[in-house]
Amino acid sequence: MQIGVHKVAMAAPNDVSELAKLIDNGTVKADEIVALIGKTEGNGGANDFTRGYATSSYQTLLSRHLSISPDDVGKRIAFVWSGGTEGVLSPHATVFTRSAAKGKASGSRLAMAIEVTRDIPPEEVGTMAQVREVAEATRRCLAATGITDPKDVHYVQVKGPLLTPATIADADRRGKTLRTRDPNGSKAFARGATALGVALGLKEVAEGDVNEDAIAKRFDLFSSVASTSAGGELKNCEVLLFGNSPAATGDLRIGHGTLRDAIDADGVRAALKSAGLSFNGNPTEEDARRIVAVFAKAEASPTGAIRGRRNTMLSDADINYERHARAAVGAVIASVTFDPAIFVSGGTEHQCAPGAAPIAAIVRV
Amino acid sequence: MQIGVHKVAMAAPNDVSELAKLIDNGTVKADEIVALIGKTEGNGGANDFTRGYATSSYQTLLSRHLSISPDDVGKRIAFVWSGGTEGVLSPHATVFTRSAAKGKASGSRLAMAIEVTRDIPPEEVGTMAQVREVAEATRRCLAATGITDPKDVHYVQVKGPLLTPATIADADRRGKTLRTRDPNGSKAFARGATALGVALGLKEVAEGDVNEDAIAKRFDLFSSVASTSAGGELKNCEVLLFGNSPAATGDLRIGHGTLRDAIDADGVRAALKSAGLSFNGNPTEEDARRIVAVFAKAEASPTGAIRGRRNTMLSDADINYERHARAAVGAVIASVTFDPAIFVSGGTEHQCAPGAAPIAAIVRV
Amino acid sequence: MQIGVHKVAMAAPNDVSELAKLIDNGTVKADEIVALIGKTEGNGGANDFTRGYATSSYQTLLSRHLSISPDDVGKRIAFVWSGGTEGVLSPHATVFTRSAAKGKASGSRLAMAIEVTRDIPPEEVGTMAQVREVAEATRRCLAATGITDPKDVHYVQVKGPLLTPATIADADRRGKTLRTRDPNGSKAFARGATALGVALGLKEVAEGDVNEDAIAKRFDLFSSVASTSAGGELKNCEVLLFGNSPAATGDLRIGHGTLRDAIDADGVRAALKSAGLSFNGNPTEEDARRIVAVFAKAEASPTGAIRGRRNTMLSDADINYERHARAAVGAVIASVTFDPAIFVSGGTEHQCAPGAAPIAAIVRV
Amino acid sequence: MQIGVHKVAMAAPNDVSELAKLIDNGTVKADEIVALIGKTEGNGGANDFTRGYATSSYQTLLSRHLSISPDDVGKRIAFVWSGGTEGVLSPHATVFTRSAAKGKASGSRLAMAIEVTRDIPPEEVGTMAQVREVAEATRRCLAATGITDPKDVHYVQVKGPLLTPATIADADRRGKTLRTRDPNGSKAFARGATALGVALGLKEVAEGDVNEDAIAKRFDLFSSVASTSAGGELKNCEVLLFGNSPAATGDLRIGHGTLRDAIDADGVRAALKSAGLSFNGNPTEEDARRIVAVFAKAEASPTGAIRGRRNTMLSDADINYERHARAAVGAVIASVTFDPAIFVSGGTEHQCAPGAAPIAAIVRV
DSSP states (O other), X not given: OXXXXXXXXXXXXXXXXXXXXXXHTTSSOGGGEEEEEEEESSOSSTTOOHHHHHHHHHHHHHHHHHTSOHHHHHHHSEEEEEEOOOTTOOOEEXXXXXXXXXXXXXXXXXXXXXXXXXXXXXXXTTXXXXXXXXXXXXXXXXXXXXXXXXXXXXXXXXXXXXXXXXXXHHHHHTTOOOXXXXXXXXXXXXXXXXXXXXXHHTTSSOGGGOOGGGTTTOTTSOBSSEEEEEETTOSSOXXXXXXXXXTOBSSEEEEEEEESSTTOHXXXXXXXXXXTOOOSSSOOHHHHTTEEEEEEEEOOOXXXXXXXXXXXXXXXXXXXXXXXXXXXXXXXXXXXXXXOOOEEEEOOTTBSSTTOEEEEEXXXX | OEEEEEXXXXXXXXOOHHHHHHHHTTSSOXXXXXXXXXXXXXXXXXXXXXXXXXXXXHHHHHHHHHTSOHHHHHHHSEEEEEEOOOTTOOOEEEEEEEEOOOSOOOSOEEEEEEEEOOOOOGGGTTSHHHHHHHHHHHHHHHHHHTOOSGGGEEEEEEEEEOOOHHHXXXXXXXXXXXXXXXXXTHHHHHHHHHHHHHHHHTTSSOGGGOOGGGTTTOTTSOBSSEEEEEETTOSSOEEEEEEEETTXXXXXXXXXXXXXXXXXXXXXXXXXXXXXXXXXXXXXXXXXXXXXXXXXXXXXXXXXXETTEEOOTTTOSSSOHHHHHHHXXXXXXXXXXXXXXXXXXXXXXXXXXTTOEEEEEEEEO | OEEEEEEEEOSSTTOOHHHHHHHHTXXXXXXXXXXXXXXXXXXXXXXXXXXXXXXXXXXXXXXXXXXXXXXXXXXXXXXXXXEOOOTTOOOEEEEEEEEOOOSOOOSOXXXXXXEEOOOOOGGGTTSHHHHXXXXXXXXXHHHHHTOOSGGGEEEEEEEEEOOOHHHHHHHHHXXXXXXXXXXXXXXXXXXXXXXXXXXXXXXXXXXXXXXXXGTTTOTTXXXXXXXXXXETTOSSOEEEEEEEETTOBSSEEEEEEEESSTTOHHHHHHHHHHHTOOXXXXXXXXXXXXXXXXXXXXXXXXXXXETTEEOOTTTOSSSOHHHHHHHHHHHHHHHHHSOOOOEEEEOOTTXXXXXXXXXXXXXXX | OEXXXXXXXXSSTTOOHHHHHXXXXXXXXXXXXXXXXXXXXXXXXXXXXXXXXXXXXXXXXXXXXXXXXXXHHHXXXXXXXXXXXXXXXXXEEEEEEEEOOOSOOOSOXXXXXXXXXXXXXXXXXXXXXXXXXXXXXXXXXXXXXXXXSGGGEEEEXXXXXOOOHHHHHHHXXXXXXXXXXXXXXXXXXXXXXXXXXHHHHTTSSOGGGOOGGGTTTOTXXXXXXXXXXXXXXXXXXXXXXXXXXXXXXXXXXXXXXXXXXXXXXXXXXXXXXXXXOOOSSSOOHHHHTTEEEEXXXXXXXXTSEETTEEOOTTTOSSSOHHHXXXXXXXXXXXXXXXXXXXXXXXXXXXXXXXXXXXXEEEEXX
């Protein structure tokens, strides 16, 4: 296979003009698009409708080009949005295309696969059943990309369901027991279970170590490459796996690193080097032009302090801590890559060690 | 002279316990304290009372040690607070002491002076009269520090009055004309005039180029080392000048750089090198331990974009753009220095070129 | 004519299900819909995209029913959204239909007309040209409704253009002078000019009293029934006029009152009585069931005080003053009408005296 | 006894000038002050320091007048602040004085008592031990005021401890079990237990019905007059009980009502009538001048809807739901009383039925 990666800026959540241009001028073939991962300029909270508006707007655009209904566009293409462009973060979408291999493969190149699980009913959200379904989907992705060594996987984005008042009521009607009855509280279980699913699928944790009690609790168990989110609109889990495969052609490679905290510029540099960018000290502007996309998670330190200094993210009643964290992490990454159009999202249960967060980078070799 | 610099963490705006300990254990002599410059964890806006609360709390502490009234502490010691610890920024105060030179001077060392202007009546806020008074106070600071070449000055913090409904009414009663009748709008004039005053005092701009029309308008005229703020509680302007003087002893030096935008890590590194810290690529943790304090300004890009990417600072109705800017700049600086207890404040009229901002650093040589 | 008024709740900005049901069950005929006026759950600021999302969602729904493109739905039907459902305010849309008179008219009944002006170029925003165009459109509305006495008009909603960076640049290219170069600052001129246009059209102000200098300045000149807004997406002004006409049939009547400040429950009651609802003291729940829709403006007191007590709307850096004002006014109205689905929007230049605001009510007689 | 009630406006959290004037002109005797209950203009959240600043400022003022240390003022006088003046709410303090009876009592008049419990260790927060201690203190208040029928009690304000990271660690060291390990989550237990303590003390609930499991869970058990808050700075519980006593002199009476939701103006009117204000329909301005103070609680509806209309308080990620609720309730009360200087605070566990909230009023007879 060959994966194409195109970053398009957005002047508003419904601004799809840059992708429209790429399609019109032949740079992107609409029928090769498999996924969009992007940032929208909402608040990132429960009342952030910019994500839905962006999805709806791109679906309408692609509906015209693919001659299918907007709903069918949603079934065919994966949309992953994170709301909240705090600090310097810039609204944008990274568009992924997949086509047949072009020419002969020489060295491992960026590969990706998308697999979905069966529907996860509310009583399975945050349970081992969900962990195992995601692990299985992760393994199918591995097979689809032709990656044999899980170490060649650098970024696994998972979207799955959380509990809502409606699904809780549904479980009640059917007499089912839930991990929690708190919709907001279910996010940690949902994100945690899907992250552990990735960890299991990639053998980052041993089968015997993961059990129901460990989910959203034993944070020494984690994946270093999973990036998971949970949304009330989903019924099943969608797994997008990225790695380097000997079967893939093109000039893109992916790598990853770990941000040990919100100001870890070394972690950013390590991710770039892992992807194949070479530089001394810091990338020059010329080096940086070879960075195609960066995907990171951001989280407030669970201790309320970074490098021994207290911060006020967790006690701020005006600005949610996720917004503080994204503002900081986004600026630090952009200070190394010179590009503020970065995917930075919140919530890191079982995604790196507590307080740490994963970062992946795609570069042109 | 010899200047001491002590950074104290604050668990709340009224937490003065760390300075109390330094006084109690003899590290700091209360009667040598000349200034506190710090960050408090408010919103940084008109209704941010954490600054006043912090001043009141430190005045009460020092009142006991100096056996004078809290009000008299306020007259004797300069308090400069910036509200808003967005992102990783950490509430703290940097305490400056001044004592006689200790031993023989060898090379230029950190020196500082504080001078105040006469009261600036409302009709002079944002006018050439204010510019000239600040220029004069800046020159007196130069003399007091024994600095002969203005290039040895690296940081000039100025606090001055802005217009309030009360002072506007007072001017009306006396039949005086004002630069503006909008209290919030007067901030730009007030900060701009004091910054141009510093620029004039340090000969960064020529006497002939500065006139009333240029204030808050001709932004090609600026100081590279001024950092100015305006508050309704002030009647005169307070000028705190920092530089390296052959007359000063101790092991501290100051330097400065320019942040060309909110993600300019190179500007941070340049300021550290200017102060005398030597390193390749990036400072190691050992290098960084020699950084004593950093003072920077942060501002949203006037174009709404950074490195060609749109950001949403200026259109965000939920979070003020100054908060976005401080979150970004603070994280970028801390990613280089490893210390989130940094002074980062907003409002950069005539302080570096539009979109750029000054940064100063004090290091132990 | 006969005007139908249907209030539909919205579970999200893209929830058009209630209108869909009314169309499906024959209560509302899609081709009789002329306008939607509603509240969406955004922040009401420059980065509130819930308004656009709601418009897009209703256009898509009605496009199917009218067999025209979503864009053409936008040309055929007026959409007026106010973002921000603070306090108890509830997201909803009030759908207006217009059909031929049914049966014989007996007494004046709710009538409405919609007229648009020619395009208003940027150099005319906030000028007498705009005032006169709106006055003319208002007079055409009067004629269309068959209302002869302007006193029978109770609510005139106007949407018009404001200045944007793009239109300012356009004016510059053509060498035109503007009322202001500040996009945000142009709102007051735009809303003020259209409100004065209504006042002129309804003879609330004399032709000779209105001139360019009075716009957004001489606030003793005002309309008591205008409710105006300005948006960057508009080129011309859209005037929606509501009154009671002898030519209209049905069982609805409209009336209006003035809110002297944000806690003026008497003003709410006066508007209900003006529309024809009779009650002693306060409406009972049975009385209230006859209230079909309420439209009001909300504004922070320009003095910063209400009934002699200071409030903090204008100095709050965390919550915009318009949000405080809508929360208060919305709750006060709902406490009288028992229905939190009310249209309350901000910005009252030349709409009632300074600090006061218009309120209109439609009741079933 | 005779209770004096003086409402003082505050231009800022540290503005104590109005009380200073009342003391200077002899209206208030400093040594008769027993309590201050007020609103400050912070955000009402964990990082709201305006409450501490106000306490510190009044303590400093009264320290001078009482010739005791500020700390001792804190021990002698009860300070109850609620942060957050949303909508029209106005920063102020209501100062309570207590002196010997003046003249002969004629009819029941406003009486008050303040009692404290023993220290409540962290392991007892939210337990029956806390319930019983508060019930006992409530009974002591009854005895102190000479009130024999609990029906004559109309307002009981309780402040007590919550769990903090520090007290949780302390309990851990001593091997004690806690109701919850979540500091924020402990608020509901702490407020709930003290409210149930009042209910028990006033026989609003039967001894046999209250048990550990019921706290913060069985919300059909409640007090109709309790108003409770929890703060990390407290070790014991402070109970301020207000009622009408035959032993009290003066011209003040207190009454109470229940707000069934955030727009229940009838509940406001009922509270005024309960206190002895007589009026038809709505109070006139002359009637309203006899209202001395109003104290109410505000809470978002647990169903997310009011009178069948959805509101967005609970899903809003920009503005905390308590701020929405206070804005609405404050405006509704002020629309009846014409005075925006009202005490409205959040958190109603076991204080009236779910979704409802208590309101008390003091009037001059």
